[in-house]
Amino acid sequence: MTPEERRHNDITPQDLQAALISELAAETNDKKEFIGAHIPHLDLDYIDIETDNQYPIDFRHTTIEDGISAAHARFEERVDLRNSTVGGFHSPNCAFEDGLLASKTVFTDVVTLSDTDFNGDMIDFANATFEQSLTCEEITASVDVSFKNAEFNGCVSFDGALLTEQASTIDDNIIFDDAIFHDTASFKHTSFYYTSFQDVRFHDTASFKHATANGTIRLHGSRFHADVDFDELHCQEDISFSNVIFDGKASFRGVSISGGADVLADDLSLTNARFNDEATFERGTFGFTNAEGAEFNTCVNFRRSTFTDDVAFCDVTFANTADFDEVIFDGDVAFTDSTFNGDAVFRGAEFNGGTNYLESDAVFTDVIFNDVANFSDTNIVSIEFSKTEFQSTVDFTNAEITDTVIIQTPTFTDDSYLDFTDATIEEGTITQPKRGWGYFDFTRATIGDVSLTAADPADRRELLDYFRFCDTTFDAFDFSQHLEYLDRNDWILHRFVQPETEFSPALEFTPARIEKTYLKAKSSASAQSNLKAAGEFRVKRQQYAKRKFAQIATDSAEPIRTRIKNGLRTIENSFLELSCGYGLRLYRITAVFILFPLVAAILFAFGGPLFETGAGQTSLSQLVTDTGGGGTRILLLNIYFSYITFLTIGYGGIGPLGLGARFLAATLVYLNVILAGLFIYSLIKRSEI
Known part of the structure; x- marks a missing residue:
């Protein structure tokens, strides 16, 4: 009957309620069908519907103006509300033992399903519309759950819900695909199994704080128009945010994503995700991570997170600061074809590698650093920068590279300054490009078997001018590669062509x-x-x-x-x-050894009475004008006296007369011992070289 027909026949709502409950409880009823009925209100509080025939309770296409109240009720049979219009649905602590079907149902008032148990086949709210709030807090569902294409116009809460595995599940058993949340959505402390939120629209804030997932979660193509909170989410399997758009702040603090056993699948997928506001992944733990094509259009923070497997940040755009401060990479990490438009902060990070996924544990190929790149205090096994563009300072201070560093075919612009102060590099290759120079500061650094080279062979003539060595420890550094440069530049190692940009070394040259x-x-x-x-x-x-x-x-x-x-x-x-020359200049000590007595002889011959010897003295004018050769004879005798004295032969035919001559003669003998020793020392050193 229509409501008008009931009023015409004096049938009250109470009569209708009593008749309906009688029909529900009747054991002989083959069918419990109320299809298309118009019911003012359905009060089923504390009712227990259990019959032997197990026929579903069928309210399809019904209109229940003031809604359903089923607090603490129990339905052994399936309840079917499909294609209905229901004012509200209040069923806390209710038990649906064979499922609840409400696809394409419109709920015009508040729906409360808190503490309700769902068993049987499934919960189906596909294409349902909730005009007011939906509260499913602490529900327990061991069945498939579908809110596919559902529209939520009020706030939604699944806080504390337990959505568990169903034995027959093949794919996702919790589905919110294509749903629309116009108001807040809360899934705090919710326990998911295989769950799909694909192509969902969240127009207000959403929270998955402290949620857990024992199966894969997929959010492909979804969009969060406001802030979303995934803090402390724990996922035992994989989770995918591919093609997701985050318009508000996205928080993933303390997230733990272990990943499944399928090594071919990404444990965390951020492929083509777009973050239009701040994204925070601080102190998270992630398995195999793939962020190919992701866009971080403002700051992103991975501070103190741990990646337990390989990481791929390929073709990623970081529009602002990318903070990987103190991150631990226990697998290989690849930043390929990525762009850092803000500061790239890897301070205190650990690149441990070890999975052999990549040749180097950390690879930056075709990467552009438009601002400061900070790798200070990092602990790196091996790292490679290939075809990388550096447009600002690169900070490797206090970094420790225990295996290899490779910088090949880079691009340096605006006097790029790479600071390796106090760093340790065991081995590697650093190649200066064909155009432009990188300025490398190795102040107080320890460098091992590191090859410094240039792409253009002609640049090797000034190569070391762009490497600052100050209090540098050379541990197995091969200087033989640079003998040509050093020999040409008088073995000056500390010369450094300082960049024109601001430069503040840790130590000034003294x-x-x-x-x-x-x-x-x-x-x-x-x-x-x-x-x-x-x-x-x-x-x-x-x-x-x-x-x-x-x-x-x-x-x-x-x-x-x-x-x-x-x-x-x-x-x-x-x-x-x-x-x-400190024992290294044999020609110099030879010249001194040979010529020093000649200096003394000149003093003996021309020095006046103070330097007079038994050979006599002369003057320059006499030496020039004396045609008889007397002046020349005196000079030669003094030379003879100087050399036999220097060589300690001293035949005695000539002796010093003046006080200065006597002192000089003694000095000759003394210097002979010193210079002879230095000559032999230099001879030995020369032969060694």
């Missing part, structure tokens, strides 16, 4: 620091039996030691004793440099 640099270079060259380089670096070390001593000696702030001691060291160092 004589003491330069001396220490050459000492370390000399020790490394000696360890590799490169005696030529070791010898030349020894000379440079002594030259800057002399400058250091002189600097201390002229410093009025130093104690007088210290100044005197360093002044004497300066004199000693200068003598060794002039006489034999």
